[in-house]
Amino acid sequence: MIDKFSIPCIILSGGKSQRMGEDKSLLPFGSSSSLIEFQYNRLKPYFQNIYISSKLDKFSFLQDKKELIIDENIDIYSPILALQTIIKTLENEKVFIITVDTPFITLEIIEKLINSSNNFDITIAQTSFGTHNLCGVFSKTTLTLIEDMIKSDIHKINYLIKNSRTQNLYFENEEEFLNLNDKAEYKKALKIIN
Template identity: 55%
Template sequence: MIKPFKIPCVILCGGQSRRMGEDKSLLPFSNSNSLTQYQYNKLKPHFNEIYLSSKVDKFDFDFNKDKYLVLDKGDVFSPLIALETIFKTIKSSKVFIITVDTPLVTIESISRLINESINSDICVAQTQRTHNLCGVFSTNLLDEVKQMLSKDIHKIGYLLKNNKTKYIDFINEDEFINLNNKDEYNKAMSIISKSNK
């Protein structure tokens, strides 16, 4: 029996996918019709609530869109705008955030990030680089996010630097691979097909 984490999860699916050349959230992955559906199905047993954050409703699989689809307003593509909408929408003191294009992050690593997030505003994963959008965020950062946006600051790194952020070290670089282009997508497909055998 899986005991779900006590905090909600949000999968960020609203990026522009410029380097991929097509919307990566809709690319097929492993045995799923889309990367979004793969992430959703993988995480669903471990969270009571999973939200999808996006600019538009582009999802063709079954979930409660009225309750769990969080749509950004406006034309600007910015993860900070997504965070503002998420913090306004979700009535929970903390949320676990993950991007749709990091499908290899394990439940064990997510569990570690959640457990380590006590006494911090933000708790994110770090390998040789920091994974700014894989971790736990306090929703009480809303005012700070609004202030940043009013100054046209959109960098998540700025938010991390100016708050009580904990960085959790992980060894396996492949686990946190971002599928930004076709090579990374093919590499992740290869890793997942080997792990499914």
């Protein structure tokens, strides 16, 4: 029996998947019928609560529809809008955010991000490649800035990160942060998982 994280996990799955050319969250992955199902099943045992953030309900495997957070604004694709809806929807002071297309982020990485997040508004992962802006812990304290950004039509996650008390935690292994943006990265990930 493992101690589950009390902080909720939210898998972001509402992007356009433009570079992939089709909805990457629904692509088959490993022994799962879709990448989103793989991520959900992989992470669920470690969190007391897990949610999927999306523009619409496209997840037939999801038994409990309370685990789905639909963006308030379904016309504009922006992680800032997704964060606003997530933070407003959930009561928690902090949430752990991960994207659907990063299936190799380990439990050790997640644990380090959560355990190091206490005195910060945002705690995100960094590798030699750069920061991984949507892999980390986000606090309710960011909501005012997020709402101001939306009013000002600012949708850059970097803006939120630069204007918050942010901590970047460094991780060595770049491979664990492999991001499935296009067909080549998807094929590479399939080789790893198989």
